[in-house]
Amino acid sequence: MASKLSSLMENRYLGWIGLAIALLAPFVSATNYSLSVMTSALLFVMLAVGLNIVVGYCGLLDLGYAAFFAIGAYTSGVLATRYDWSLLATIPVVILAAVIAGVVIGGPTLRLRSDYLAIVTLGFGEIIRITANNLEITGGPSGIFGIPGISIGGLDLSSPVAFYYTCVVAVALAVLGAARLGRSRLGRAWRFVREDEDAAEAMGIHTYKVKLAAYIAGAIWGGLAGILFGAQLTAISPQSFTFLWSALILMAVVLGGMGSTPGVVIGAIFVSVLPELLRGAADYRYFIFGVLLIVVMIFRPQGVWPTHAVERSARKRRTDDDSTVEVNQ
Amino acid sequence: MSAPPLLQVEDLRLSFGGVTAVDGLSFTVDEGDILSVIGPNGAGKTSAFNCITGFYKPTGGKVSLDGEDITRLRPSAVAAKGVSRTFQNLRLFGELTVLDNVRAGMHLRIKQNAIDALLHTPRFRKSERIATEEAHKWLDFVGLRGDRAAEARNLPYGEQRRVEIARALARGPRLLLLDEPAAGLNHGEKNELLDLLGRIRELGIALVLIEHDMGLVMQVSRRIVVLNFGKEIADGTPEQVRNDPAVVEAYLGTEDETPAGPAHAEEEIS
Ligand SMILES: Nc1ncnc2c1ncn2[C@@H]1O[C@H](COP(=O)(O)OP(=O)(O)O)[C@@H](O)[C@H]1O
Ligand SMILES: [Mg+2]
Numbered sequence: 001m002a003s004k005l006s007s008l009m010e011n012r013y014l015g016w017i018g019l020a021i022a023l024l025a026p027f028v029s030a031t032n033y034s035l036s037v038m039t040s041a042l043l044f045v046m047l048a049v050g051l052n053i054v055v056g057y058c059g060l061l062d063l064g065y066a067a068f069f070a071i072g073a074y075t076s077g078v079l080a081t082r083y084d085w086s087l088l089a090t091i092p093v094v095i096l097a098a099v100i101a102g103v104v105i106g107g108p109t110l111r112l113r114s115d116y117l118a119i120v121t122l123g124f125g126e127i128i129r130i131t132a133n134n135l136e137i138t139g140g141p142s143g144i145f146g147i148p149g150i151s152i153g154g155l156d157l158s159s160p161v162a163f164y165y166t167c168v169v170a171v172a173l174a175v176l177g178a179a180r181l182g183r184s185r186l187g188r189a190w191r192f193v194r195e196d197e198d199a200a201e202a203m204g205i206h207t208y209k210v211k212l213a214a215y216i217a218g219a220i221w222g223g224l225a226g227i228l229f230g231a232q233l234t235a236i237s238p239q240s241f242t243f244l245w246s247a248l249i250l251m252a253v254v255l256g257g258m259g260s261t262p263g264v265v266i267g268a269i270f271v272s273v274l275p276e277l278l279r280g281a282a283d284y285r286y287f288i289f290g291v292l293l294i295v296v297m298i299f300r301p302q303g304v305w306p307t308h309a310v311e312r313s314a315r316k317r318r319t320d321d322d323s324t325v326e327v328n329q
Numbered sequence: 330m331s332a333p334p335l336l337q338v339e340d341l342r343l344s345f346g347g348v349t350a351v352d353g354l355s356f357t358v359d360e361g362d363i364l365s366v367i368g369p370n371g372a373g374k375t376s377a378f379n380c381i382t383g384f385y386k387p388t389g390g391k392v393s394l395d396g397e398d399i400t401r402l403r404p405s406a407v408a409a410k411g412v413s414r415t416f417q418n419l420r421l422f423g424e425l426t427v428l429d430n431v432r433a434g435m436h437l438r439i440k441q442n443a444i445d446a447l448l449h450t451p452r453f454r455k456s457e458r459i460a461t462e463e464a465h466k467w468l469d470f471v472g473l474r475g476d477r478a479a480e481a482r483n484l485p486y487g488e489q490r491r492v493e494i495a496r497a498l499a500r501g502p503r504l505l506l507l508d509e510p511a512a513g514l515n516h517g518e519k520n521e522l523l524d525l526l527g528r529i530r531e532l533g534i535a536l537v538l539i540e541h542d543m544g545l546v547m548q549v550s551r552r553i554v555v556l557n558f559g560k561e562i563a564d565g566t567p568e569q570v571r572n573d574p575a576v577v578e579a580y581l582g583t584e585d586e587t588p589a590g591p592a593h594a595e596e597e598i599s
Contacts, residue, residue: 177447184446184453185439185460188425192433195422198384201404202414203433203500213443307424
């Protein structure tokens with residue numbers, strides 16, 4: 001059983017299976033409602049995969065991840081509505097804004113012990129929301145509306161189906177990118193820091209820089225997801241970026257299995273879709289949701305699909321099994 | 330003027346509040362040398378290692394490598410200059426594979442950036458392949474028998490010790506500091522360690538050893554530094570140290586060669 005499970009987890013086709021499911025889902029149900037639920041799930045996947053770089057790979061607790069999401073959404077939203085930029089053109093600016101935010105908040109705090117980071121990031125999440133609430137350019141409490149859809153060349157991708165497929169492509173790239181970073185020299189360094197900072201330093205790894213890199217990468221993923229979020233809702237306000245978001249994204253990461261790409265993807269889908277499935281229970285749905293989460297954490301504290309640090313055919317050359325572990329760590 | 334020694338420790342001092350852990354330690358290590366630091370538990374041996382490698386900031390004194398002052402550098406910078414170490418209580422990355430542990434030592438030499446990793450460029454593939462091959466090479470060198478693809482924490486203790494040495498060697502050091510490498514090893518494993526130390530020396534790597542096993546120390550060291558309560562009480566050849574009355578009195582207590590071996594104190598960085 002265990003070996004069967006682990007061979008399934010190392011399946012090189014896992015990423016393709018996930019992609020196929022995402023591509024075929026609208027053929028099961030393509031109402032506006034189900035498309036919007038599925039699109040939200042995709043955004044959640046992107047956010048969870050981004051936070052997983054920080055929390056899962058590098059072991060840094062971030063309680064304010066929604067801040068980067070907000071920075072991305074507001075940056076692209078303001079440029080698109082006030083300066084008539086196309087959303088695609090805002091990507092470089094959003095990346096820049098995310099990097100700056102990551103350096104500003106991570107720079108001083110990552111020198112401290114990691115418990116401080118949790119507190120500072122919690123505050124940061126609130127500061128960003130309150131700032132958006134009070135600035136004129138962000139539209140104050142009422143926020144920004146009329147954010148355009150995405151269009152490439154003359155091709156308008158703002159219909160629910162087209163937007164869903166745009167998100168499939170973007171999120172698939174985000175998942176692949178995060179997984180690849182996780183299996184690179186930098187990704188290994190993240191794990192060394194998570195496992196034992198002193199031992200990592202003794203190997204010549206500048207742990208502060210490595211942590212900052214994780215934080216910045218997470219910020220970029222969150223910021224880019226923010227662009228899609230604005231495009232989906234066409235309107236954003238400070239209310240869209242409460243602490244609940246940060247908490248739910250973190251929950252997706254922990255629930256799925258920190259550091260494991262398939263786990264985090266499943267966790268994100270679970271956390272975003274389950275409240276919708278529980279709609280019938282009306283007022284009780286978040287209560288049932290909470291109870292379910294506690295049950296999962298009691299019976300599977302390592303997550304639904306935990307990481308599995310086993311290299312297949314370790315004797316073989318790396319190039320041979322290169323794609324094997326693609327999605328797995 | 331002759332070239333400066335590889336490692337020079339001058340009047341090193343370290344105190345924790347009221348406790349003086351290292352009290353004016355001085356010694357030098359030449360290229361390819363092999364030196365042991367001995368002394369009872371709590372004598373300040375590990376603290377001295379931590380000062381040399383940048384984990385503790387000494388309260389006084391100077392550490393230089395090739396004449397260059399490295400006293401205030403952070404540990405990763407010291408490691409980058411070619412000083413590698415192991416820890417008294419194993420510090421492997423337990424949840425990572427044995428191979429990944431050794432790849433950690435190669436971090437500074439793996440030539441790829443984030444873009445290479447995202448796009449899986451030929452440079453990425455090549456650097457990963459070289460890293461894997463080199464990791465296997467070091468594991469062969471230390472004679473690891475266990476599964477290299479498994480999580481490091483699942484290996485037997487003696488094997489984990491080997492992995493830690495392989496990881497330190499993979500850093501490509503000119504100077505290797507080993508903190509009690511024989512602790513917890515059985516007789517056969519100790520002999521293999523002795524052989525390994527000889528082969529490390531043949532690579533031209535200078536060794537500094539903290540060790541309680543007197544048989545091993547006497548056999549392998551060219552010079553021995555003896556510490557007691559942070560103070561250096563002797564520095565000489567094994568023969569000189571063995572017959573030094575101060576050492577016999579303060580450290581050995583009796584004529585007996587093996588020191589009493591009380592349980593090793595837990596240390597924060599050890
Ligand atoms: N981080 C620390 N904080 C306070 N005291 C320490 C610390 N590390 C070591 N010491 C103290 O310094 C002294 C020397 O310890 P150590 O260097 O570990 O000795 P050895 O390695 O020779 O057994 C001991 O008294 C120990 O309690
Ligand atoms: Mg010690």
